Amino acid sequence: MTAQPLTSKDNPLLKSIRLVSSGARRAPKQLVIAEGLRVLEEVQRSAFEVEAVVCSEPFGSLPREAALLHRFDERHTRLYRVSEALYQSISTVETPQGVLGLVNVPETHFASIPAESQNPLILCACGLQDPGNLGTLIRTAAAANASLLCTTSGTVSARNPKSIRSSAGAFFRIPIIEHIDIPELRSYCSIHAIRLYRTDVQEGVSYTEAELRSPCAILLGNEGSGLTAQSTSDLPAIRIPIAGGVESLNVATAGAILLFEAKRQRELP
Amino acid sequence: MTAQPLTSKDNPLLKSIRLVSSGARRAPKQLVIAEGLRVLEEVQRSAFEVEAVVCSEPFGSLPREAALLHRFDERHTRLYRVSEALYQSISTVETPQGVLGLVNVPETHFASIPAESQNPLILCACGLQDPGNLGTLIRTAAAANASLLCTTSGTVSARNPKSIRSSAGAFFRIPIIEHIDIPELRSYCSIHAIRLYRTDVQEGVSYTEAELRSPCAILLGNEGSGLTAQSTSDLPAIRIPIAGGVESLNVATAGAILLFEAKRQRELP
Numbered sequence: 298m299t300a301q302p303l304t305s306k307d308n309p310l311l312k313s314i315r316l317v318s319s320g321a322r323r324a325p326k327q328l329v330i331a332e333g334l335r336v337l338e339e340v341q342r343s344a345f346e347v348e349a350v351v352c353s354e355p356f357g358s359l360p361r362e363a364a365l366l367h368r369f370d371e372r373h374t375r376l377y378r379v380s381e382a383l384y385q386s387i388s389t390v391e392t393p394q395g396v397l398g399l400v401n402v403p404e405t406h407f408a409s410i411p412a413e414s415q416n417p418l419i420l421c422a423c424g425l426q427d428p429g430n431l432g433t434l435i436r437t438a439a440a441a442n443a444s445l446l447c448t449t450s451g452t453v454s455a456r457n458p459k460s461i462r463s464s465a466g467a468f469f470r471i472p473i474i475e476h477i478d479i480p481e482l483r484s485y486c487s488i489h490a491i492r493l494y495r496t497d498v499q500e501g502v503s504y505t506e507a508e509l510r511s512p513c514a515i516l517l518g519n520e521g522s523g524l525t526a527q528s529t530s531d532l533p534a535i536r537i538p539i540a541g542g543v544e545s546l547n548v549a550t551a552g553a554i555l556l557f558e559a560k561r562q563r564e565l566p
Numbered sequence: 567m568t569a570q571p572l573t574s575k576d577n578p579l580l581k582s583i584r585l586v587s588s589g590a591r592r593a594p595k596q597l598v599i600a601e602g603l604r605v606l607e608e609v610q611r612s613a614f615e616v617e618a619v620v621c622s623e624p625f626g627s628l629p630r631e632a633a634l635l636h637r638f639d640e641r642h643t644r645l646y647r648v649s650e651a652l653y654q655s656i657s658t659v660e661t662p663q664g665v666l667g668l669v670n671v672p673e674t675h676f677a678s679i680p681a682e683s684q685n686p687l688i689l690c691a692c693g694l695q696d697p698g699n700l701g702t703l704i705r706t707a708a709a710a711n712a713s714l715l716c717t718t719s720g721t722v723s724a725r726n727p728k729s730i731r732s733s734a735g736a737f738f739r740i741p742i743i744e745h746i747d748i749p750e751l752r753s754y755c756s757i758h759a760i761r762l763y764r765t766d767v768q769e770g771v772s773y774t775e776a777e778l779r780s781p782c783a784i785l786l787g788n789e790g791s792g793l794t795a796q797s798t799s800d801l802p803a804i805r806i807p808i809a810g811g812v813e814s815l816n817v818a819t820a821g822a823i824l825l826f827e828a829k830r831q832r833e834l835p
Binding site: 335342429433436437439440441442463465467470505537539540542543544545546547549550553554557558561564 | 604611698702705706708709710711732734736739774806808809811812813814815816818819822823826827830833
């Protein structure tokens with residue numbers, strides 16, 4: 298394993314990593330930080346270009362860690378090793394596992410996603426503020442065989458290191474189109490004969506009775522106030538009935554229930 | 567509204583609140599901290615005894631906030647008002663809404679839960695480490711009409727202020743028995759003719775084909791390693807099939823999918 302040592306905190310790579318982590322406007326848009334063993338395993342399996350992988354001194358002693366570094370080495374990824382103190386200066390977590398990568402993930406647009414050969418299932422997260430919730434939704438969408446995840450403008454970035462971490466690396470597995478406008482999604486769904494639903498806490502048909510077996514897209518509202526966009530009120534609504542008195546579900550929970558109901562319906566004989 | 571001003575950071579009530587927040591061994595076991603508008607609304611609706619409610623200077627200006635304080639006042643709850651700086655010294659969150667309560671929640675045991683008159687649905691969280699995940703599960707269990715939530719020893723406390731907050735107050739709505747032993751649950755299920763399942767990521771029947779319509783209890787494993795207890799390997803297993811390559815679901819997500827499948831089956835004609 299041919300990891301190069303880095304010892305200066307002013308090393309240009311480490312400075313870039315800190316810049317990308319900060320989410321500053323002048324940070325290169327295409328780069329994201331992937332941190333943690335499981336997330337890096339997903340990166341390694343993906344086709345994305347890895348700019349560099351940095352690990353702390355003790356990382357690599359466990360077999361699963363060593364295997365990861367070995368596979369990056371085979372891919373000729375640039376590998377660097379730093380002291381634990383220096384690693385802490387670039388880490389995006391409080392108790393780091395000691396490995397992170399700088400990955401080149403070009404933005405995806407409706408024009409650039411592959412033709413929908415199978416039965417599309419799209420989730421669109423509208424206005425979510427919490428990167429943990431968005432990351433969990435990304436992980437769940439990948440697990441439910443969703444074909445695409447979108448976010449509207451005003452939603453936390455899926456490229457936020459915490460979103461990527463909460464996705465357990467599924468960020469690198471499912472196509473994600475960020476910061477779309479609803480009319481853009483409506484147009485896409487219309488062209489591809491994809492039924493578009495909005496979710497509502499009060500009105501609409503129960504999600505178990507909604508037709509989710511055929512191509513569909515679901516708009517999911519934010520944590521506090523649900524869907525508020527005026528441009529969706531004419532869409533058919535689906536809701537998740539819950540026990541009397543309970544105000545609402547966590548947004549990532551609601552998304553999971555809807556996605557796995559679609560998966561269930563699609564697997565019926 | 568008759569809130570009493572408190573100005574000393576050494577006031578005994580504020581010291582008790584900090585002690586309970588800290589989770590120290592010498593903190594009174596029965597007391598929990600409920601923080602935030604929505605959580606306090608649930609406390610107010612519950613039958614639990616409220617030791618005191620403390621709010622910061624600006625809290626109460628919005629109608630929903632004023633209504634909450636008014637209802638506590640009608641209940642003759644002791645209400646106190648403190649400066650924003652003093653509130654910050656007792657808050658359990660970074661950006662507080664400015665209201666918290668100290669609530670007396672006696673421990674629940676199998677012997678003390680009401681006779682199961684309806685169709686029991688029990689979730690048992692085994693070894694969860696993240697209070698946010700446990701709180702989300704509590705919220706989801708209440709929304710799915712579950713009759714009881716249990717946790718095994720080695721699980722983060724449901725009384726942790728962050729669990730209570732993530733439950734959006736559902737902590738005060740559903741019976742919770744903490745830190746049980748699996749044999750104790752097995753015995754309870756056996757006496758009450760409740761079918762007990764373990765969850766597994768690989769083996770077992772798909773959750774949509776499992777019989778969840780009749781009385782049942784589900785053991786849910788922890789975030790990292792699933793269920794490891796030797797004492798469960800003979801139980802029937804259910805699993806949530808997920809898309810090829812995705813390693814697993816978030817534990818709160820998995821619980822939600824199982825609970826809402828049980829709810830779906832129970833509502834079938």
